[in-house]
Amino acid sequence: MNWIELRALNCLYINKKVKLNNTLVKSGEINYLINSLRVLDKSHKTIFTLDGYSEIYENDYLDNYNGYEAFLSDHGLLKPQLRFEESDIKKLMGLKRDMDTGNLEPLRQQIIKNEATVRVVSLMFFKNEKYLLGKNALIDAIKTLLQIEKLADDKDQQYKYVLECKTPKCIILCENIDFLKRPTIFRSNNIELWYAGGKNVNKLDYVDTRGLSVYYSCDWDYDGLFIIYPLVKQKIPSIKLLTPNGIAKGIEETEHNSKWTIKDRNINGLLTRHQQGILKKLIERDQWIIEESNDLLKILN
Structure with missing residues (x-):
């Protein structure tokens, strides 16, 4: 609605x-x-x-x-011409809560420093780089809540977002932005988080892992495993895919758009035997595992 x-x-x-x-x-x-x-x-x-x-x-x-x-x-958003979707309002309310708790401050500073575009912010918070295009009222609302004056409109993104910590023990590259909005738990465990923007992996040609172990956290769906992860692996050959511990959800039930369209469960040998078993069950049951449903600390341990 x-x-x-x-x-x-x-x-x-x-x-x-x-x-x-x-x-x-x-x-x-x-x-x-x-x-x-x-x-x-x-x-x-x-x-x-x-x-x-x-x-x-x-x-x-x-x-x-x-x-x-x-x-x-x-927040001065209630206007006669307002047409926000209910899901948009919930998203804005979530942004406000994260701003109030300080969870979004590191990300907000990087948005300003990197002169993030509408497409980047759209991908961060709506998981679709085109969602915000043409939705000026919603863009203005996000800028108001994030206390940001402007967003750039270029399409060539050559920077990543990093949740830094003082003495990192490892790096986790995240497919989605959600974990970077929870700084306390990862910083207290000396884990550095990266976000490159889903499929936008060309910038990873220039990364310096500083000799740290690098892991990949993603949605366990067709896009995350069959498209994005192989691209990431080409850029960072040493990266290791994290085995999920989140609860699987039905693809149709959650109205998810990334559907299983391939039966090659090996993904060119990129999965361990245990991971192949998980993937096999997901495909057979038409399910997926949402990245943010995982407990990354337990996975690493």
């Missing part, structure tokens, strides 16, 4: 009716409430409530809406 739908559902709760518009006509959520739950109905120009709507709204929607509205209002 986007904010227009969320606001309409709240308006229905308060006023018992709302004016029909094109967004609401196409809304899957509202059509579900009309056709399946039968707690809403519509005429040519109006959606109106039926018996049972208030109870369902209070149980399933009200607390979330109040939280979203308060957050958007408190």
Whole structure:
């Protein structure tokens, strides 16, 4: 749902009716409430409530809406033309929490130092370098929450992001940015984290590992294992793939886009026998393991 739908559902709760518009006509959520739950109905120009709507709204929607509205209002983001998706609002709320705890400060400093682009920030926080393109209101919201004046718009990214520690014992190259947002646990264990940006591995031609052991942490899905890891291995031949300990999730169940389309489970000999066994089960069960669901410290130990 986007904010227009969320606001309409709240308006229905308060006023018992709302004016029909094109967004609401196409809304899957509202059509579900009309056709399946039968707690809403519509005429040519109006959606109106039926018996049972208030109870369902209070149980399933009200607390979330109040939280979203308060957050958007408190940070000057609640504007008449707002069309944020609900997932975008949740992401912004997460950014704010990480800023308040200080977890994002090292990453924020590197974003400023490296003059990060919209594509880089999009890949960091939305796992898709094109997600933010053209979404100026969402870009402005992210800049506001990160307290950053501007983002560059070039496409050629030749730098990596590093969560440094004073006396690193090893380096972990992460496919996604999430672990770099948790500085305390890794710094206290003398682990340096790198983030290069998913498939954007050409910059790894120039890295200096300083003689440290290097490990690779990734999503155990088709893209992470069959595309990105072999590219990384070409750039850093000594790198070792970490064996996941996270819980596998169904690809369809999580609406994940990286699907198993190949049955070569050896990946040109890049996996250990144990890792091949894990991969075999994931493919057979149509599952994947999300990188951030792993406990990296336990894996290393």
